[in-house]
Amino acid sequence: MLKGKKSFALFMSLFLIISVVLTGCSESESENASSDQTKDGRVVVDFWTFWGSETRRPIIEKIVKDFNESQDEIFVKHTYLPWGDIWTKNLASIAAGNPADVIINDINTVSHRAKNEQAMNLTKYIEKEDNFKDSFYPELWNAVTYKDEAYAVPFNTDTRLLFYNKDAFKEAGLDPDKPPKTWKELEEYAKKLDKKNGDRYERIGFYPVWGSFGPGSWAINGDQGRNWIEDKEVLVNTEGKVEALSWVRSWRERLGDNTINEFKSQFGNKQANPFISGKVAMYADVATFYTQLRDYGKDVNFGVAPIPAKDEESKHWSMGGGFVAEVPKGADHPEEAFEFIKYLTGVEAQTYWATKNFDNVANIEASKKAAESEELSEEGKYVYQKAVDNLEVTKLTPVPVYAPDYLSMINPQIDAIMLGQTDAKKALDKAQKDVENIVEKNTK
Amino acid sequence: MNQAEKMLKKAETTHDFPIKAKREKKKEEKGINPNISTKKTGLFSSFSLKNRENIQGYIFVLPWIIGFVVFTMGPMLFSLYASFTNYNITSHMDFIGLDNYSRMFNTDPLFWTSLWNTLYFVIWTVPMTTAGAVLLALLLNQGVPGMRIFRTIYYLPAVLSGVAVYFLWMQLLSPSTGLINTALAWFGIDGPAWLFDPEWTKPALIIMKMWGVGGGMLLYLASLQGVPKALYESATLDGANAYHRFRHITLPLITPVIFFDIVTSLIGGFQIFQEAYVMTESGSGGPMNSLLFYNLHMWNNAFEIFDMGYASAMAWILFFIVMVLTVINLRLGKKWVHYEGGDD
Secondary structure (H helix, E strand, C coil): CHHHHHHHHHHHHHHHHHHHHHHHHHHHHHHHHHCCECCCCCEEEEEEECCCCCCHHHHHHHHHHHHHHHCCCEEEEEEECCHHHHHHHHHHHHHCCCCCCEEEEEHHHHHHHHHCCCECCCHHHHCCCCCCHHHECHHHHHHCEECCEECCEEEEECCEEEEEEHHHHHHCCCCCCCCCCEHHHHHHHHHHHCEEECCEEEEECCCCCCECCCHHHHHHHCCCCCCCEECCEECCCCHHHHHHHHHHHHHHHHHCHHHHHHHHHCCCCHHHCCCCCCCECEEEEECCHHHHHHHHCCCCCEEEECCCECCCCCCCCEECCEEEEECECCCCCHHHHHHHHHHHCCHHHHHHHHHHHCCEECEHHHHHHHHCCCCCCHHHHHHHHHHHHHHHHEECCCCCCCCCCCHHHHHHHHHHHHCCCCCHHHHHHHHHHHHHHHHHHHHC | CHHHHHHHHHHHHHHCCCHHHHHHHHHHHCCCCHHHHHHCCCCCCCCCHHHHHHHHHHHHHHHHHHHHHHHHHHHHHHHHHHCCECCCCCCCCCECCCHHHHHHHHCCHHHHHHHHHHHHHHHHHHHHHHHHHHHHHHHCCCCCCCHHHHHHHHHHHHHCCCHHHHHHHHHHCCCCCCHHHHHHHHCCCCCCCHHHCCCCHHHHHHHHHHHHHHHHHHHHHHHHHCCCHHHHHHHHHCCCCHHHHHHHHHHHHHHHHHHHHHHHHHHHHHCCCHHHHHHCHHHCCCHHHCCCCHHHHHHHHHHHCCCHHHHHHHHHHHHHHHHHHHHHHHHHHHHHCCCCCCCC
16 A cells, blocks of 8 residues: 555656646747747847857947847847857757747858758848849859859958068068069068078068968969869869969978977967067968957058969969858748848948958948948058958859868868878879769769 | 565564565465455556566656657667668758668768778777776786875876867877977987877877776776685795786686776777867868768768768768677677686
């Protein structure tokens, strides 16, 4: 009898636990449903970004606040998700049918999300606007279209420039107003800018892959700006790319592994950045690098120039990336979401973002405005204008839908070249074959 | 059952309550006495005691069973099915037969790279950590004063784990400023670039794994202390030297633990992932894919390009490989593992 009671009690407690868990779930669901609208009847638009840093968060939240105050139909709720979480969370929420209404996502993979039905086709909203796509840089707009339909709207972008130390130029007897234009000049200048004390280098004129212009970027720079894959054509082992990578490797051979490693181990951020600390005289980095110079390198007398071209006939090809605003598939309020995206990518918000962050933005008019903005110092305007001009020759590397992991075939071969284990031709031939295989498999 | 009996005994002795007698009486009647069954009002009152106890037992394990079926078996069966599809979470899940499997063996060069990297890692770490742990345990089993302190020191690294340790090792292994190369330089050795040199990335990780050998050491230490002293004494009397004593007494008696260690570290070795994910740039697999381990390649397929079908197929192949190796291990184990109490 005692036992019977006990088992009954056990059963009851299990039952209670389960029912509490279940009601807990249903309660939170009903909360979600009610948060679709604010108390005064405005539609709530969920907006996810990964901008949580102390510089970026206030800026994006100010834009959201301005939008919310500008009308009384929509209320945007900004949620910050860490960089490492946001994409998986987005995907999981799409699969569960309960995604955000607007999300900031990577520009290079828009077509994948379009193909895999993770992002919404925005064409029908865009068609209602006049000349909507003409407000943006064409290279960026191309990246957000899949089969001629737009699945996102470009938000920001970046571009790489050559920063050079004018004082070091004078010291080496070079004209500080004539930065190197070609690879040949770059090498010539770099040798003059090297400063040696006996056998040890005190300053290195230039080393191609320090900063944020890697071997892959040089390969595209040296191949008339052609990507690794262009329109299903695999262009990995082209003459231009082979030549470019051998050229990058030759710098390592000239300076020696020890010098490179020793210098690299002393690099850090802020004051310890090699360009700011004067360890290198020329440095290829994103335009936003200017903010580091502004904040931590007050005495650095620097100039900015386009990335040197392969030769006189070639263009100064540079590389860029960026982010877009898109509506995840299955979002509850796509129409309201697009209203917000329109604001986010409009001139006002973009100018604000550009000047506060010193970031390149996708909106052409906003870019021009930002370069003249009173918010920036004279120096800031100079760098920003250079960055805006540089967008002309800046290539994106959108990942083709038919070769999602092509870089994992190319990168190890680039590693092998940089380490001097194989010559560039052989390594790129191998990568060419591997990438061709993927493309063939995915397009048959 | 054991526990229940103990409790009953306790009740009997403390309260002088003749439960046992009652129970035996009940057993005699086999629950057919109508008086007793009508008296019971509990939920399972119509069952016999044995069945009732069984049901209660199942209720106790129910949380685990629910957890297993819902959170382990369900997803496992799902992934088995997914491995025959082109599942990508959002847009399609079409049956494509054995395509994923044939792609693995025929067209994905990184599959072989990752499998080779993983095998290399397993082949080195399993024997080295096992031998290292035994050796360490033997050293720490000596009667030297202050031994407890040494044991603590050698065990401590095993307590630390996860990403923090990997970051620490990335600093230790740093080519020009790291402690390891600094120490090597004292002996005039120009240390390699470790995590930046594809020839040295895997050895670097293997060395790092040796650091956590204290965990296995603890197991061996416990089993070493369980070896009867009398055996050593009589062997010494018979003229056996230290090597003989180790070879013919110590080693056979700790084989069950060695066997356990080998089986678990082999399985664990194949699962290596975090180290490579954390210690290479953006989890890319290191210079020349030298740290692209099987699980990292699988993870990249699953969560970078969202080819869940292919990743599921990879997971099942890994499961199969580990399964086969474990079965081989169990078979071979019969030949060299010595169980003091006999095989059963």
